[in-house]
Amino acid sequence: MDLQLKIWRQKNKLNKGEIKNYSIKNIEPDMSFLEMLDILNQGLISSGEEPVAFDHDCREGICGACSLVINGAPHGPDKGTTTCQLHMRRFNDGDTIYIEPFRGNSFPVIKDLVVDRSAFDRIQQAGGYVSVNTSGNTVDANATPIPKPDADKAFEAAACIGCGACVAACKNSSAMLFVGAKVSQYAHLPQGKVEAKERVTNMVKQMDKEGFGNCTNTGACEAHCPKEISVENIANLNREYLLSKIK
Amino acid sequence: MENKAKMLSIKVVAETLNVSQKTIRRHINSGKINSVKLGGVHRISESELKRFMAGEVVDSNANKDSGFPLSNKVPSGPLENKWSKHKGNINLVSPANKRNIDIIVVGTGLAGASASATLAELGYNVKSFCFQDSPRRAHSIAAQGGINAAKNYQGDGDSNYRLFYDTIKGGDYRSREANVYRLAEVSANIIDQCVAQGVPFARDYGGLLDNRSFGGVLVSRTFYAKGQTGQQLLLGAYSALNRQINRGKVDMYSRHEMMELVVVKGKARGIITRNLVNGKIERHGAHAVVIASGGYGNVFYLSTNAMGSNVTAGWKIYKKGAFFANPCYTQIHPTCIPVSGEHQSKLTLMSESLRNDGRIWVPKKLEDADKIRKNQMKPTEITEENRDYYLERRYPAFGNLVPRDVASRAAKERCDAGYGVNKTGQAVYLDFSSAIIRYGKEKATSTGQDTNNIDLIKKLGKEIIKAKYGNLFQMYEKIADENPYETPMKIFPAVHYTMGGVWVDYNLMTSIPGCFAIGEANFSDHGANRLGASALMQGLADGYFVLPYTIGDYLANDIKTGSISIESKEFVEAENAVNNFIEKITKNKSGNSVDYYHRKLGKIMWDKCGMSRNQKGLKEAIKEIKELRKDFHNNVFVPGFSNGYNEELAKAGRVADFLELGELFAIDALSREESCGGHFREEHQTKEGEALRNDKDYTYASCWEFMGEQNHPKLNKEHLNFEFIELKSRSYK
Numbered sequence: 001m002d003l004q005l006k007i008w009r010q011k012n013k014l015n016k017g018e019i020k021n022y023s024i025k026n027i028e029p030d031m032s033f034l035e036m037l038d039i040l041n042q043g044l045i046s047s048g049e050e051p052v053a054f055d056h057d058c059r060e061g062i063c064g065a066c067s068l069v070i071n072g073a074p075h076g077p078d079k080g081t082t083t084c085q086l087h088m089r090r091f092n093d094g095d096t097i098y099i100e101p102f103r104g105n106s107f108p109v110i111k112d113l114v115v116d117r118s119a120f121d122r123i124q125q126a127g128g129y130v131s132v133n134t135s136g137n138t139v140d141a142n143a144t145p146i147p148k149p150d151a152d153k154a155f156e157a158a159a160c161i162g163c164g165a166c167v168a169a170c171k172n173s174s175a176m177l178f179v180g181a182k183v184s185q186y187a188h189l190p191q192g193k194v195e196a197k198e199r200v201t202n203m204v205k206q207m208d209k210e211g212f213g214n215c216t217n218t219g220a221c222e223a224h225c226p227k228e229i230s231v232e233n234i235a236n237l238n239r240e241y242l243l244s245k246i247k
Numbered sequence: 248m249e250n251k252a253k254m255l256s257i258k259v260v261a262e263t264l265n266v267s268q269k270t271i272r273r274h275i276n277s278g279k280i281n282s283v284k285l286g287g288v289h290r291i292s293e294s295e296l297k298r299f300m301a302g303e304v305v306d307s308n309a310n311k312d313s314g315f316p317l318s319n320k321v322p323s324g325p326l327e328n329k330w331s332k333h334k335g336n337i338n339l340v341s342p343a344n345k346r347n348i349d350i351i352v353v354g355t356g357l358a359g360a361s362a363s364a365t366l367a368e369l370g371y372n373v374k375s376f377c378f379q380d381s382p383r384r385a386h387s388i389a390a391q392g393g394i395n396a397a398k399n400y401q402g403d404g405d406s407n408y409r410l411f412y413d414t415i416k417g418g419d420y421r422s423r424e425a426n427v428y429r430l431a432e433v434s435a436n437i438i439d440q441c442v443a444q445g446v447p448f449a450r451d452y453g454g455l456l457d458n459r460s461f462g463g464v465l466v467s468r469t470f471y472a473k474g475q476t477g478q479q480l481l482l483g484a485y486s487a488l489n490r491q492i493n494r495g496k497v498d499m500y501s502r503h504e505m506m507e508l509v510v511v512k513g514k515a516r517g518i519i520t521r522n523l524v525n526g527k528i529e530r531h532g533a534h535a536v537v538i539a540s541g542g543y544g545n546v547f548y549l550s551t552n553a554m555g556s557n558v559t560a561g562w563k564i565y566k567k568g569a570f571f572a573n574p575c576y577t578q579i580h581p582t583c584i585p586v587s588g589e590h591q592s593k594l595t596l597m598s599e600s601l602r603n604d605g606r607i608w609v610p611k612k613l614e615d616a617d618k619i620r621k622n623q624m625k626p627t628e629i630t631e632e633n634r635d636y637y638l639e640r641r642y643p644a645f646g647n648l649v650p651r652d653v654a655s656r657a658a659k660e661r662c663d664a665g666y667g668v669n670k671t672g673q674a675v676y677l678d679f680s681s682a683i684i685r686y687g688k689e690k691a692t693s694t695g696q697d698t699n700n701i702d703l704i705k706k707l708g709k710e711i712i713k714a715k716y717g718n719l720f721q722m723y724e725k726i727a728d729e730n731p732y733e734t735p736m737k738i739f740p741a742v743h744y745t746m747g748g749v750w751v752d753y754n755l756m757t758s759i760p761g762c763f764a765i766g767e768a769n770f771s772d773h774g775a776n777r778l779g780a781s782a783l784m785q786g787l788a789d790g791y792f793v794l795p796y797t798i799g800d801y802l803a804n805d806i807k808t809g810s811i812s813i814e815s816k817e818f819v820e821a822e823n824a825v826n827n828f829i830e831k832i833t834k835n836k837s838g839n840s841v842d843y844y845h846r847k848l849g850k851i852m853w854d855k856c857g858m859s860r861n862q863k864g865l866k867e868a869i870k871e872i873k874e875l876r877k878d879f880h881n882n883v884f885v886p887g888f889s890n891g892y893n894e895e896l897a898k899a900g901r902v903a904d905f906l907e908l909g910e911l912f913a914i915d916a917l918s919r920e921e922s923c924g925g926h927f928r929e930e931h932q933t934k935e936g937e938a939l940r941n942d943k944d945y946t947y948a949s950c951w952e953f954m955g956e957q958n959h960p961k962l963n964k965e966h967l968n969f970e971f972i973e974l975k976s977r978s979y980k
Contacts, residue, residue: 012891030587038592045840050887053894055380057553059593062478063384085725110524111892121381125493129486132443134365134791141442145454155447155472158479162383191445
């Protein structure tokens with residue numbers, strides 16, 4: 001199939017970016033979206049131009065590196081799918097596709113479609129852990145049984161890949177789903193209960209400091225989350241936060 | 248020789264080592280340093296000092312006769328006591344001194360992140376580097392199936408010894424006994440640790456941890472979190488790392504690539520990095536450098552590794568003197584989604600855990616296979632008696648759960664014989680229909696529903712399969728555009744893991760003093776083939792429980808060094824070398840892209856150094872890679888600038904190293920005249936086509952030493968002593 005691509009090009013953080021037009025031919029339906037961009041880039045290189053920069057690594061939907069807004073939707077049109085797992089069979093011959101970076105005040109553009117998501121790392125550093133030493137002197141793993149429903153809930157929250165689609169999808173650029181997922185994971189486990197209050201306080205504080213917006217319950221984050229993390233986690237976050245203020 | 252060697256006084260030796268004279272005397276008294284008395288005073292030969300600096304042990308019994316230049320530092324004594332004895336004997340660094348010692352860790356996967364976190368927790372100052380935008384994205388994250396541990400929670404007869412034995416046997420008797428036993432010994436602790444960190448492993452309805460089974464073993468010892476075990480374990484290690492970053496004990500450098508190792512007076516003292524965002528070349532000094540940069544499967548271009556996975560850190564230290572061991576030991580994983588076309592950029596693994604419930608088959612009749620390839624027939628139309636469940640047929644004891652190397656070769660054998668099932672003829676079926684019926688019946692029985700209603704049974708069965716492998720099935724459907732609940736998956740082997748890597752001793756130190764290698768980057772534990780769910784185990788074992796102890800043995804002699812200056816001439820030279828490389832590689836204004844060369848290299852590797860190898864092909868490969876490398880350096884075109892974000896430039900550096908590694912890989916495969924594990928030489932097979940090992944001549948690790956760009960690398964052989972296990976031919980029948 002032949003396609004028209006409208007791609008955000010931006011030299012670096014300081015320069016102003018713009019949409020540029022490219023046309024691309026002979027794309028096969030079995031190709032992944034990123035393989036289509038690979039082909040575009042090989043063509044650009046052979047004509048002496050700089051290729052389009054985009055983040056990607058595992059290309060199996062788990063590392064969370066890929067981060068494109070495709071036709072206005074973070075990670076493109078498929079539900080529960082990262083950009084790298086989106087295939088060209090989803091598009092038609094002659095389509096025009098808009099490709100932009102994940103946008104948000106806290107995600108400055110580094111180049112073209114590559115953005116800086118280190119704010120997420122800093123939120124995790126503020127409290128996204130259990131303060132247990134890693135030297136191995138812990139109790140036996142089966143000493144504390146965890147009810148299966150709790151373990152499953154924790155797992156569902158922990159499946160977050162930290163890609164930032166929730167922020168890109170949200171009109172407020174809120175990171176509540178991301179933070180909520182981490183807080184919920186630990187809230188569902190006995191190991192996480194000990195420091196629950198400090199954790200939620202510190203993580204929310206850092207989230208605010210990074211400049212992420214607030215949640216206004218539109219649910220766009222869940223709709224675009226490639227791992228379909230539930231907005232229930234935001235409710236959990238609010239509850240944990242409230243609890244930390246009460247006692 | 249000895250007479251000609253320069254004899255040094257205790258004072259000189261103490262100054263060289265940056266320790267007190269008292270310490271040297273203590274070492275002499277304890278026998279750690281050999282001295283001779285000349286005129287009543289102790290004198291130490293230069294070669295003895297060199298030996299001591301390299302960390303070699305005087306009384307090591309291993310490799311005395313083999314001519315191997317280093318000691319592997321394996322402690323003597325019974326297998327099960329070696330590690331505790333070693334821990335009891337090695338040098339420690341006091342908490343006060345740890346505060347003055349800096350350690351660099353390159354890589355933030357399971358090994359790197361867990362090591363960084365633990366070293367920081369112990370009190371060292373850690374600088375951690377990764378090329379990804381966040382440490383959480385290291386490729387350990389993509390590991391699916393699980394992690395082994397000898398917990399014996401299932402009561403099915405598991406033990407440290409059995410895990411040790413399975414790993415040695417699975418590795419086709421080409422790994423170091425003591426290292427593997429230690430791995431088994433610390434495995435149980437990993438699970439305790441991870442649970443304490445809040446890793447949400449799968450649990451049963453009683454709230455206890457669940458297990459499943461993997462290839463090459465007869466017990467259920469694999470812990471898992473759906474098909475995302477690697478993700479959950481890595482996020483656990485990442486959280487431990489974050490905790491230390493928050494404490495200020497780890498400085499995290501994301502989007503940084505290690506470009507060079509800096510060696511000062513024979514010791515690793517730092518690295519040169521390139522900031523991938525602004526292109527700045529930076530110097531970083533430390534008392535020790537830990538390489539945790541993963542494997543080199545991307546030398547094949549197409550592999551299940553991430554696009555950015557590379558050998559650069561390992562290769563740079565090889566060129567500075569670290570031995571590179573067994574580069575030809577590569578794992579070709581049997582269950583990956585087949586290549587769909589020329590555009591393919593990477594391959595996707597379908598977890599080995601699927602072989603718990605999936606049955607592998609091809610049509611029995613050639614004409615059926617032909618019809619399938621032409622799309623004139625569906626797999627579901629082939630009746631039971633016309634299917635060849637070739638693994639169950641050839642290996643009745645292990646069936647579909649034979650080790651990976653065996654399963655991969657068997658798939659290749661069937662496809663080469665013309666039974667392949669996709670349009671290229673390079674695929675076999677992985678079928679879940681039996682499991683769906685079996686689970687459905689169980690569920691119907693246990694819930695009192697109609698066991699004769701086949702639709703109900705299928706529905707119930709599919710629900711159970713979904714709960715177990717849902718994300719994998721979804722991923723398959725996305726990529727292959729087929730519903731694996733209804734029609735069998737098509738799979739084919741793909742490059743997945745590299746057992747070879749940087750040579751390390753029992754302390755995980757490379758042949759460069761002060762430079763360590765952990766996780767997939769080293770060669771130590773998996774021999775010639777790795778068993779499923781053992782990579783995660785090794786990464787975390789090295790990072791949490793081994794390196795943090797053993798590194799002290801080296802650093803205890805470094806407490807007086809003080810901070811490492813990055814102004815020394817060695818740092819300047821290393822930085823210049825990096826700048827020269829960048830200048831040269833970016834000089835062309837047109838030419839072929841980096842990917843063009845990478846694909847070509849990958850094709851040579853897959854065709855001639857892949858699942859089966861022969862002398863002729865390997866010789867051709869060596870020649871072709873040499874030519875390709877020359878072409879690359881003359882004609883590669885790297886657009887853009889070096890002083891900013893430039894992925895082509897980053898790739899160029901990585902591919903330049905793959906083009907060198909590829910040659911060493913082929914040289915190694917050529918020199919090993921036997922078949923073992925992932926290394927299958929067509930000249931060495933039994934009548935039934937099984938791998939034929941040669942224990943008499945090849946029970947050693949091939950440790951290659953860099954001898955300069957123009958020279959052939961030198962082969963050093965570390966003989967593998969099997970004191971506790973009898974070498975047997977591997978059988979899974």
